[in-house]
């Protein structure tokens with residue numbers, strides 16, 4: 001088989017990422033569906049005297065020190081008329097319309113339409129035009145710029161005949177011998193890739209099957225004749241391959257369209273086959289996209305949605321989580337092996353007197369690993385071997401290393417556990433969204449307790465959606481906090497984080513505990529807590545708005561400079577090895593952390 005031409009490389013390295021003249025025939029996702037929010041029931045909103053504020057720019061993050069302060073805020077806010085069209089909401093709507101979510105069928109249609117347009121432009125059959133387009137990474141602009149300036153060169157690189165032929169395949173009109181199997185075939189029984197090399201259908205079919213088995217390479221195959229570089233394109237494949245191979249070839253073609261184009265990205269969620277098309281030149285801007293399957297991911301780096309922190313922060317953090325060096329350090333800092341039975345022993349209290357678990361029960365000294373009975377009066381200061389070794393400087397380095405590793409790991413675990421706990425809480429909130437949403441398992445019971453129709457409960461579902469989104473954002477601030485060195489920024493960061501956290505805890509508690517208490521109080525009697533519902537609903541709606549504002553403020557602060565703090569991988573690596581900064585004070589949020597564990 002002929003190899004690809006020398007010109008191939010030259011073409012691939014050329015600039016070809018300019019804007020395509022793409023059409024817009026697939027519906028853009030609306031703001032609400034793209035950001036995973038449900039529409040409110042318009043009728044129900046009339047009851048809400050506090051106003052259904054979606055945005056309130058007056059709400060700043062530094063204005064409340066206590067839970068009471070936040071509650072005041074919600075009360076004050078309720079009295080204001082809030083302009084629904086302003087600020088944050090507009091910003092989010094703008095962001096969400098920067099991409100479209102496409103199903104497999106829509107992708108196929110998009111690709112065909114795109115190909116047909118280019119085929120018209122360069123007067124080739126669509127199958128050949130697709131080969132040309134693919135050469136330019138599916139950029140119509142790339143084709144436009146290069147085809148008309150040097151058509152011959154492009155034809156050469158793609159494997160089209162230089163004589164201007166537009167044949168994507170040919171059929172023999174005389175009896176010929178197939179030069180693969182050497183059988184003689186009558187007219188109409190053989191095919192070529194538009195060139196002079198005809199083979200029987202059976203040989204072509206096997207040729208295509210082998211190529212498809214090799215994966216995406218099947219899109220680049222050429223005529224089987226070693227001296228010929230004619231491209232084998234879809235028309236010929238559809239003609240000669242069996243249905244299964246032709247289908248797989250078609251799938252590789254769509255895959256190529258998504259994976260080689262700079263404007264498209266697959267949704268990375270397991271089992272999802274949708275793709276997101278960015279409404280610009282390249283998917284390199286940091287933008288969270290929400291797929292119709294519910295998964296959110298960053299268009300620039302492909303990691304899960306991570307607003308407000310940068311792709312760099314996420315990359316460094318995920319690398320840290322992946323590396324097992326921390327685990328190794330943790331083991332180093334916390335475990336030794338029982339000198340009797342070799343079982344790993346974890347030291348989790350200060351005493352040096354270790355007792356191995358049954359059946360061994362061996363008692364030994366943590367410092368010297370010698371039998372405990374040799375230690376006079378059970379005092380480790382009487383550990384002679386240790387004292388001697390210390391005097392000689394023998395144990396110093398190792399013990400120092402252990403204690404440093406312990407501090408380093410503790411600090412990492414502080415951030416990691418919160419990062420992980422917020423995700424667990426987010427998943428729980430998403431379960432509540434499902435249970436309280438349309439056709440949810442709890443919707444009927446809750447509506448009955450309040451004595452309202454089920455459609456009125458959309459505000460409750462929205463509250464949990466907000467909780468989930470806040471948990472997601474808060475989660476990533478811990479990845480950021482771990483790598484934050486600048487003390488000036490740390491103060492602002494921790495203030496933002498704790499304000500956002502407080503507004504979230506108030507919201508989550510109201511949505512979860514207050515609601516459950518009310519339903520329990522109603523004890524199955526329809527409308528038993530109808531009067532309390534009249535207070536509950538506006539309170540929860542306002543807490544939802546307050547939390548949203550706090551988090552949007554936090555996101556804005558990140559965007560306006562906080563996120564400019566350099567996350568240098570070298571610094572991160574050095575930190576793992578050296579003595580780290582002291583642990584953040586977390587006495588007061590320990591109980592909150594426990595709450596997160598569900």
Ligand SMILES: [Zn+2]
Pocket residue numbers: 178179180181182183199200201202203204
């Ligand atoms: Zn043959």
Ligand SMILES: [Zn+2]
Pocket residue numbers: 193195196197223224225228229230
């Ligand atoms: Zn050929």
Ligand SMILES: [Zn+2]
Pocket residue numbers: 267268269272273274291292293294295
């Ligand atoms: Zn998806």
Ligand SMILES: [Zn+2]
Pocket residue numbers: 286298299300301302303306310311314
């Ligand atoms: Zn990213």
Ligand SMILES: [Zn+2]
Pocket residue numbers: 338339340341342343356357360361362
């Ligand atoms: Zn033991």
Ligand SMILES: [Zn+2]
Pocket residue numbers: 365366367368369370375383384385386
């Ligand atoms: Zn000892």
